[in-house]
Amino acid sequence: MERVIVRSASDIQSLAGYKERVRPENDPFKRIVQPYHVHIAMQCALCGHWHNDGYIVELERGGVTNIGHICGRKSWDTFSAAEHDYRERELRPKLLQKLSGAAPEIKALSPVSTDLRDRALLLGRRKREFLHRFPTLSAELRRRANTNRTQVMRIQERDKATIDEMMAANPRQDRERLQYEEIPVGSLQGLPLFKIKLHETAVVNFTARVEQFLDMDTTMLPTERLVDWDTWIDALQQRHQDAQRAVIEGELFF
Numbered sequence: 001m002e003r004v005i006v007r008s009a010s011d012i013q014s015l016a017g018y019k020e021r022v023r024p025e026n027d028p029f030k031r032i033v034q035p036y037h038v039h040i041a042m043q044c045a046l047c048g049h050w051h052n053d054g055y056i057v058e059l060e061r062g063g064v065t066n067i068g069h070i071c072g073r074k075s076w077d078t079f080s081a082a083e084h085d086y087r088e089r090e091l092r093p094k095l096l097q098k099l100s101g102a103a104p105e106i107k108a109l110s111p112v113s114t115d116l117r118d119r120a121l122l123l124g125r126r127k128r129e130f131l132h133r134f135p136t137l138s139a140e141l142r143r144r145a146n147t148n149r150t151q152v153m154r155i156q157e158r159d160k161a162t163i164d165e166m167m168a169a170n171p172r173q174d175r176e177r178l179q180y181e182e183i184p185v186g187s188l189q190g191l192p193l194f195k196i197k198l199h200e201t202a203v204v205n206f207t208a209r210v211e212q213f214l215d216m217d218t219t220m221l222p223t224e225r226l227v228d229w230d231t232w233i234d235a236l237q238q239r240h241q242d243a244q245r246a247v248i249e250g251e252l253f254f
Helices: 009-013 069-075 079-108 110-133 135-147 160-169 198-215 223-234 236-253
Strands: 029-043 050-059 064-067 151-157 180-187
Touching: 009 029, 029 064, 029 079, 029 223, 050 069, 064 069, 069 079, 079 110, 079 198, 079 223, 079 236, 110 135, 110 198, 110 236, 198 236, 223 236
Parallel strands: none
Antiparallel strands: 029 050, 050 064, 151 180
């Protein structure tokens, strides 16, 4: 089986021969195909618990499934040895090769990363000053950001004639409730800047990790850390876009 790019549970569940639930006595373990990480947890085929990390494994009698590593060790006697052998003999060389191959692309992103970091730092200073000067307004902007309410409304009182017409059209209405109406007057740009930690996290997940990657010797990392970097590289373009969007949105607000 070729290596599978896993971004969500559906990428695993759509594999040919995928089994949602397995029993160790009926479905003997054959080999590890690859590890996986998903942001939204998926159910382990062995224990039924929900995991973000695990392995795609092939079964002796055919088919593939997903399991957590602890479940695999508890359920199949041969799993621990297979896991160690897979990680050191198969996985590690592939990961080192992949990370080495990605280095030129990440190096080319360094100037972009530096620019985004500097713009984000400036936004951070502006945001802190804004929060200090306008605490009441800032609280309202946070509420709007967390509920995605970008539209700004003006409350306007209806005249008696308009209310009379509305009551004539539907006499069961509450007249007092018709006294005022909301008029759209505009929309707020850059509200995600006020979502707690979301804005900063998107930028750090890209800029700090780019700098960290370029400063480290990947050959000295344990295999577990190589797996983490492998997952990061798979989502590199998305992380770049998220960081760029976060900075642009903040600049639009100010």
